[in-house]
Amino acid sequence: MIELRHLRYAVTVADEGHMTRAAERLGIQQPPLSQQIAKLEAIVGASLFKRLPRGVELTEAGRTFVERARTILHDVDLAIEATRRNARGEEGSLAIGFTSSAAFHPLLSSAVRSLGETSPDVALKLEEASTPDLIAMLHSGLLDVALVRSPVAQSGGLVISRILDEEMLVALPDRHPLAMPKGEKPRRIQLSELANEAFILYRRPSGPGLYDSIIAACLAAGFSPKIRHEAPRLLSTLSLVAAGLGISIIPGSIARLETNGIAYLRLDPGANLVAPLYLARKDEQPSGALQLFADIVQHEKASMKHQP
Amino acid sequence: MIELRHLRYAVTVADEGHMTRAAERLGIQQPPLSQQIAKLEAIVGASLFKRLPRGVELTEAGRTFVERARTILHDVDLAIEATRRNARGEEGSLAIGFTSSAAFHPLLSSAVRSLGETSPDVALKLEEASTPDLIAMLHSGLLDVALVRSPVAQSGGLVISRILDEEMLVALPDRHPLAMPKGEKPRRIQLSELANEAFILYRRPSGPGLYDSIIAACLAAGFSPKIRHEAPRLLSTLSLVAAGLGISIIPGSIARLETNGIAYLRLDPGANLVAPLYLARKDEQPSGALQLFADIVQHEKASMKHQP
DNA sequence: CAGTATCCATATGTTTGAGATATGCCATGA
DNA sequence: TCATGGCATATCTCAAACATATGGATACTG
Known part of the structure; x- marks a missing residue:
């Protein structure tokens, strides 16, 4: 079964045109690299390199393969980075709900503004609804978080945190x-x-x-x-x-x-x-954006407390 | 280091929503799959799955990752297939040279036509030049194959095969x-x-x-x-x-x-x-398209011999 | 409400294959 | 002709993937 290791080895050998130097770059010895390239050629069912007296050279099929392998390795790096950014709340989406009485609290607007500034790649969705509707939307996954004015019924599976008293x-x-x-x-x-x-x-x-x-x-x-x-x-x-x-x-x-x-x-x-203000969310590990939003809410609340 | 195995495991677990069933599909036991997913999460530095009492569910970061993993795995299959097609001469390129006296031989036109029909995705380049120029172009890699009328000087590094006598x-x-x-x-x-x-x-x-x-x-x-x-x-x-x-x-x-x-x-x-006709090429393993062309030339020659 | 089932995580042992080392083979260069 | 360069082959070692046994937590059922 082909692995990314094979792609990394092939790309490095192609770049070096020399197995021993490629092995050094890869941090392994030349014989295992030679074997892994041979295994890759068996998996692909085509010769990727011409073995010359002084080094190796890509075959045409090898050029086809290495070009695509390079792109794939780059895409893997991008996938990891995008996943990390999402986990950090730097990208993704967040659906925020609030009651009409919570809508006007400056904490909501300042937290949303702060999240927008901190993570412009997070897609926000704001939804005003009644408390029971908000709770239902949380349960169904239509909302990630909601600001409500009272601890609610049917809160099984939810975490309801009292943020402040107004x-x-x-x-x-x-x-x-x-x-x-x-x-x-x-x-x-x-x-x-x-x-x-x-x-x-x-x-x-x-x-x-x-x-x-x-x-x-x-x-x-x-x-x-x-x-x-x-x-x-x-x-x-x-x-x-x-x-x-x-x-x-x-x-x-x-x-x-x-x-x-x-x-x-x-x-x-x-x-x-x-008038208490509660932040409600599902009782499970939050997304990166949700975690960041909750952190921002706490931070904005602390900032407000210390204003004259 | 992340490997394709990790991507395959994550995509399958995501599809099944259940580690034990995913392990069965992958042909391994559930504990090593659980460990490999944990290793992948460590490599990526983010939780990809929520562990529920009955099965697992992707986190938002996990959705980001698995979507891209799926594309990468597909691209790997495409890379292998394209490489195989190239090695079989089904795609790629071929630069064919010929002398003016070889240009009119029906073998050349029928072989080129046959190659075009057999492998429409092979990009052909035809070049008419003198024998010494053709030889130089072969040496420099500008040509893959040449049809000439005489065995040539400076043929070191080349294979010159007499195809027929006209x-x-x-x-x-x-x-x-x-x-x-x-x-x-x-x-x-x-x-x-x-x-x-x-x-x-x-x-x-x-x-x-x-x-x-x-x-x-x-x-x-x-x-x-x-x-x-x-x-x-x-x-x-x-x-x-x-x-x-x-x-x-x-x-x-x-x-x-x-x-x-x-x-x-x-x-x-x-x-x-x-008037002999020679096929000249580099003395090294030929590309898929070149091998196919040489085979077609032999086949067309045999066809012509048996015509009245 | 207690026992059982489900399902993933942890602990421990086994097997496999990647990698290390030693050496061979072939072509090139001095 | 001999030394060198460079990849391939042979053999051994060990790290990691996987298997097996079992644990822990939650849900389901009688």
Whole structure:
């Protein structure tokens, strides 16, 4: 059976035109090289070299063979290198999913940007979907990784890592009595102060999310929130708040998107309400690109923590 | 060092998704296959397979590697096949040289035609030159084979094989007294009958050829031929004969080219004058195409001998 | 839930073939 | 004519591929 060793030997003998010198280059003695070339000629079923009194010369069939052998050896090197690059996350593909509430977190955008800069040959696919859809896509292999807001059901076979907790803010119409006039020192509001407010919450029709966390926190504060409106899209909640139809509680990263007509109040730490961000992936060895992305996410998170 | 064996093993494991079945296909036991895959992963420096409870699955890096491995293995098969085809004379190149007096022999044209039909992928190069030039081109490798009319000097390193002897004919103006009127039974002429004729011979400025053979035969017949004209091209001799300026002696194969105004007489066998045809090539193992051509020449010659 | 089956990895022994060494054969060069 | 160059052949050694035995982990079945 032909091996790459045979190709390396034939190419080197052809280059040297001299078996003894070729053997030296190859780090073996001349008799085994002579034998291996003879074996190769038997495998191929053709004479590749003319044995001359002083050295050897390729036959025409030998020229045909050595030319292709050279290309094959080069392709082998390329195959190894491409595989290594892929394993290092320098090339390949990565399908990243996220919920709408995770979409606006700067960590996602900075990590994606950083990955793009670090590994321009990695093909990225971004997918926004609900948490259950994201989980299903992870299981089916349509996604490699997903950023979600809650630890999820059907997480068997997945690794769900809590990346960070994001502060939740109270969004209320800027003319709301609780809204601080400009110039006044901002204070942290107690959740219980919202007991009589009309709530506008964003709720996905399927599966859990921040919605349930907010409900749970209100109950813990001693009241059942009056949910007057449920918006089908996250940004719709802010529009309704701006229109004066009620208040909402949203992750801090979203606050930056819409400030017109809306005032944002921070909650008292006792409210114990945060918007966690989870990174979910399959519980198996990750691809190079996925490993790199996870590393970048950790790195970007650490960078954000130390910003003023 | 990576070998084709590793590529074959990886591709088969990938195809089966199961090491034990892959080992069966490869004709080895499962433990050595597992070890060889591990060695390959060490050589490449990346994990190629995820080990699952039931079988294995390619990693993304593994997919990159196996895809290229598959191509490489196919290219190896192509390299072997192309080399075999070349060695069999089914592809490659052949540079054939011939003297002007050999050019018109039907053996050359039929052999070239036959080679073209047998091996359409052999690139042919035909070259007409003088005998010394042909010999020099053989030595320098510009030609692979040459058809010449005389055994040559500086033939060291060459194999000169006499292929056949071609009959020489006397060419004379059709109104020449020696020319038979149409209808009369043709007879063979004695060389000596030409003692008083004006000879027109084709002589190349350099080197021997049929010229010297003709001179020698005339001397053997008891006279020195009166050479009135020497033509620079072989066909010129026939033109001069047709013009009535003298007679010539030419190889029989050329007689078919020009019959207008010329009568051809056969010589008495005692004239001992023939136009030999030699095949000259380097004294080393021939390429596939050259070997095939030589075989075809022998075969065509045998075919011609048995034609009426 | 315990026993069994599946399937790959590890440990150890055997066999094979690549490579080393010694030497032969042939052509060239001095 | 003899020495040298250079590849081929003969024989031996040992590294590595492979076989066998077994282990470890997970899934399946009764």
